[in-house]
Amino acid sequence: MTADIARRRRRLGALFVALFALSQALLWWAYYAHGAKPLIGDEAEYQRTALSILAGGAWMPSTIWPPLQPLLLAAVYFVTGPSVLAAQLLQTVLFILCGALLRDLWRRLGGSVAAANTAAALFLLNPATAAYAQWLWPEITHLLLLLAALCLLARAPARVPAFAAGVCIGLAILAKSLLSPFWPVFLLVFVRPERPRVLLQPALLFVVGIGLVTAPAIWHGWREYGKPMIADSSVYNLWVGLTDRWRSDYVLDMGGATLPQFLASAQTPQQRNALYLDKVRALVAERGAGSMIADLVGRQYFRLFSAKTPLLSQLPGPACSGHLSVYTTSPWLTTTLTAASGVFHVLMLAAGAFGLAGWRRRPNPLLAIVALFLAYQLALFLPIHVKARFLLPMLPFLCGFAGSFLAALRARGLAWHAQPSAATIALTPPRLAFGAVLAALLLFLAFAGPALDGLCAG
DSSP, X not given: OOHHHHHHHHHHHHHHHHHHHHHHHHHHHHHHBTBOOOOOTHHHHHHHHHHHXXXXXXXXXXXXXXXXXXHHHHHHHHHHOSOHHHHHHHHHHHHHHHHHHHHHHHHHTTOOHHXXXXXXXXXXXXXXXXXXXXXXXXXXXXXXXXXXXXXXXTTTTSHHHHHHHHHHHHHHHHHOGGGGGGGGGGGGGGEETTTTEEOHHHHHHHHHXXXXXXXXXXXXXXXXXXXXXXXXXXXXXXXXXXXOOOSSTTSSOOHHHHHHHHHHSOSSHHHHHHHHHHHXXXXXXXXXXHHHHHHHHTTHHHHHSOSSOHHHHHSSOOGGGTOOOOSOOOHHHHHHHHHHHHHHHHHHHHHHHHHHHHBOSOOOHHHHHHHHHHHHHHHHTTTSOOOGGGGGGGHHHHHHHHHHHHHHHHHHTTOTTOOOTTOSBOOOHHHHHHHHHHHHHHHHHHHSHHHHHTTTOO
């Protein structure tokens, strides 16, 4: 490494630290400057459950919310007292670790050092992403465990990493149970196609790791409800997803209004699910499957990719467009956070689209798992209730592709015809054309929803 390169890296490192400190300062000021922001939605439920556990209550009192986040909060409060600030500080550390894991994972997936650094910077500097660490939703905990599992699987077939990856996936399921149907896909990493065989011992250790951490919750479900379950909100979320009307979340949101009706509809999870599945079938029969699918395609992905992130939804703004206004930020701070979030959202989606279109490395089992995970997320959120925060598990990978594209642009100086064959990103005209179409689609989904719905019109 030459002295010039070393100096340039030190300058970039110092710039990143300064920008990260600024982003964090703005977010902490926004949250606490005029009194702490109130908890919203599921945040309040996680807090209530954590305090109940701390007081000796049941460790898994709900069939809707998985147990890990309230258990984590209760553990923090046991040490510090019931302080949301302590939980926020811990989650901020976890958020930084997510960035470090993303950098490591992207290097192992074939990205250059510059691409991995850029990906981590895009992830960590975005205030709309960093704000998750200050909320009590399990998003950061779940994402950390998912990224840790992928980084450990990248080191498979070693036995200890395989077992540890299983533990991480099990804990991730205990944080957000929507990952439950997907976990068998991770076993692909133990398949060796060049000499067709399955590495049985590390694969078995991976499954054992999952089983060890999920067994208490599964046994609890069996004992209490006669079903081996952790938490099951799938039918509830399916019903709300099918009956949502708007392309932006928090616009006459039906999730909170529907949940008490769902819980009061029957005594057991099986009875509630059966009752609401009948309602789903009746709704599909009434509207027609084709019409309903078209309606979902025309609504759900606007909600998922929306530029009105959970941070913007909570900042001051008109209620008719889905602003809760639970932050009491001054106009300059609201404008600054909104603009910064918008810039990063555009950069991540647009550059991520070009990076995905230009990706040229041969697939390996780990990359196949990432691709299948993205496809699973997109398929999952077609029918069920969608909020913009559900995009978070996909953000590291969008940042990864964006980082690879931006690093390729910088390395090539836009000289698309002069790139080595081993380059991760191919900046050829056909790939750039496809990237432009994909970027335009994602940006349309991000910004056009409110206009298509006519929110706040008249």
